[in-house]
Amino acid sequence: MSKLFVVGIGAGNYDGLTVAAVKRLEASDLIVGYTVYCELMRPYFPQKEFLATPMMKEIERCRLALEQAAAGKEVSLICSGDAGIYGMASPVLELAPQYGVEITVLPGVTAACSGAALLGSPITSDFAVLSLSDLLIPMEEIEKRTEAAARGGLCAVIYNPASKKRADYLRRCCEIFLQYRPGDTVCGIARNIGREGESVQTLTLAELAEYKADMFTTVFIGNAFTRLIGGKMVTLRGYRT
Amino acid sequence: MSKLFVVGIGAGNYDGLTVAAVKRLEASDLIVGYTVYCELMRPYFPQKEFLATPMMKEIERCRLALEQAAAGKEVSLICSGDAGIYGMASPVLELAPQYGVEITVLPGVTAACSGAALLGSPITSDFAVLSLSDLLIPMEEIEKRTEAAARGGLCAVIYNPASKKRADYLRRCCEIFLQYRPGDTVCGIARNIGREGESVQTLTLAELAEYKADMFTTVFIGNAFTRLIGGKMVTLRGYRT
Numbered sequence: 076m077s078k079l080f081v082v083g084i085g086a087g088n089y090d091g092l093t094v095a096a097v098k099r100l101e102a103s104d105l106i107v108g109y110t111v112y113c114e115l116m117r118p119y120f121p122q123k124e125f126l127a128t129p130m131m132k133e134i135e136r137c138r139l140a141l142e143q144a145a146a147g148k149e150v151s152l153i154c155s156g157d158a159g160i161y162g163m164a165s166p167v168l169e170l171a172p173q174y175g176v177e178i179t180v181l182p183g184v185t186a187a188c189s190g191a192a193l194l195g196s197p198i199t200s201d202f203a204v205l206s207l208s209d210l211l212i213p214m215e216e217i218e219k220r221t222e223a224a225a226r227g228g229l230c231a232v233i234y235n236p237a238s239k240k241r242a243d244y245l246r247r248c249c250e251i252f253l254q255y256r257p258g259d260t261v262c263g264i265a266r267n268i269g270r271e272g273e274s275v276q277t278l279t280l281a282e283l284a285e286y287k288a289d290m291f292t293t294v295f296i297g298n299a300f301t302r303l304i305g306g307k308m309v310t311l312r313g314y315r316t
Numbered sequence: 317m318s319k320l321f322v323v324g325i326g327a328g329n330y331d332g333l334t335v336a337a338v339k340r341l342e343a344s345d346l347i348v349g350y351t352v353y354c355e356l357m358r359p360y361f362p363q364k365e366f367l368a369t370p371m372m373k374e375i376e377r378c379r380l381a382l383e384q385a386a387a388g389k390e391v392s393l394i395c396s397g398d399a400g401i402y403g404m405a406s407p408v409l410e411l412a413p414q415y416g417v418e419i420t421v422l423p424g425v426t427a428a429c430s431g432a433a434l435l436g437s438p439i440t441s442d443f444a445v446l447s448l449s450d451l452l453i454p455m456e457e458i459e460k461r462t463e464a465a466a467r468g469g470l471c472a473v474i475y476n477p478a479s480k481k482r483a484d485y486l487r488r489c490c491e492i493f494l495q496y497r498p499g500d501t502v503c504g505i506a507r508n509i510g511r512e513g514e515s516v517q518t519l520t521l522a523e524l525a526e527y528k529a530d531m532f533t534t535v536f537i538g539n540a541f542t543r544l545i546g547g548k549m550v551t552l553r554g555y556r557t
Contacts (some may be wrong), residue, residue, distance in 0.1 A: 083429070085334065093425060094338065095331035107422035157429045158401035161553075164437035168550045178548075179432035184334060184423050188324070188398045200453065201461050203444045203470060211554025212441065220442050220468045227464020228457070229444060307408045307419075312402075313452025 077176045081150045083158035083183020086269025087115040091189065095181055100151055103306040108153035115270075116153060127132040141174040157185035161206055161234055167300045172229050187232040190265030193275045195307030197263055197295040198230050207244040208235040214244075215261035221248050225255040230301065230310055233294035237287070245294065249284035252296055256280065263295040263308040264288070277308050318417045320385035320409050321392045324399035324424020327510025328352040332430065336343040336422055341392055348381040349394035357394060357509075378408045382415040398426035402447055402475055429471040431506030431534040432518045436548030438504055438536040439471050449476040450486040454486075462489050466496040471542065472549055474535035478528070486535065490525035493537055497521065504549040505529070518549050 080099050085091030086182040090200035092100075097304075098107060105124045106116065113127040128136040140152040154162035164180045171178050187204055191197050208216060224231045229235075231252070236245040252260070258281030267273045278286065280296065288294060321340050326332030333341075341347060345393040346365045347357065354368040367384075381393040395403035405421045412419050426443055432438050444465035448458060465472045472493070477486040493501070499522030507530075508514045519527065521537065529535060541552040 090334065090336035090339065092335050093326065093331065094333050094335065097335065098331065110347040119478075157425075157432075159429065159432045159437045160439055161441065162437075164342075164433070165550055165553055168436050168545055168548050169552070172546055175456055180437065182425050182429040182433040184398075185429060188400065188423040190425060191400045192324075192400075192405070192423040195409050196400045198401055198445075199406040200402065201444070201446045201458075203442070203465070204439075205442045212553065216469070217442075220470055223464045223468020223470065224444070227461045227468075229464065231459055300396065301496065304409055305413055307409050309406055311410065312406055
């Protein structure tokens, strides 16, 4: 049976790859991915054939990878961060039976982890991961999930906090959290993780509501256990023992 | 200023390490960690000095690593999975100012990602990560967080689902989810991820309530978008477009 590997590449630098991902990409004939991620990986695997497809063409990208795998090539479909979290593993697994291709998913370091490491330790304990993109999930459902995380006292990591069409979504998200936790709750921003221009910043929840995020931003919202310690965003492990 | 590196080692096999973690451990004089993780890493870094401390001695372990770093050694404190998620990054960052040591956190692949990859793609979209350990967080707070995730329609990953003293906690967690989603909701179990005896299993939420988990188990609870496709647990990316 033909095989296709769906590989999480982490933030996009070589050091952020797992050893398993390096071995798998080195063993591949063809590496398929979104243009930006192909460009990030190409210098590290110069002998490999790359097939890049633009953003928003996810299903075409999956079909392309499945077709090439079904034709007998050793193919890796690359995803930024982890292959499963807002990644291509799900649509590939859904389409694979049509192609008779067996899927292996290789996990990677998702932005919740790589961004957290830069900020300190914002998601030490229970947390929610939310995306504010309403391309596939209606905003009403996203708000329901956000409200649940806020009400439940969870820390939160926000992926896709903004785009040109969704300029005010992060503010709406923060307004929901502000109903349940104080404006001085410690929050953090990580930008361009693992890439040129990488930066982090801590700010309050009230300030975050005014922050102009872009698509290279990952947002961290603290809870009642989150502190600023030596400039780092640190969520304590729990109550004092 | 002295430096200490807090390094997430992933599931515990060499292939699960990031390239950055490999380089950092190779550059260390001393590797400090919980006994089990030291034993897992020792074969890959045979020239290194290891200092192992038993489970439950987390604060002593952090102080030991900080003391050695303050004394001028190149020290890495290793954590399973990611260094920040239920890991040592938080207590180390809290204690570091007492030692005048600068902390760098290296992220790793957490069980939510590595377990998900084995099962398919259970956490494709928004999800919560919860621990059922009540050592540091009271059970009443854990139940409040669980209720929020269940009510909000989030997929969930459950760390520490059981121990000898907490034999019925997973059942209590499932009963909360069963108030909000049907008994045939697709769920999954990953055991001994990346180690000998690695296994996965899919089951319904009703079956999960009866499942006897142990401390080597990571649990995945699906939502209304989760399906069984070719034996894999797959959460769809969202509504059909």
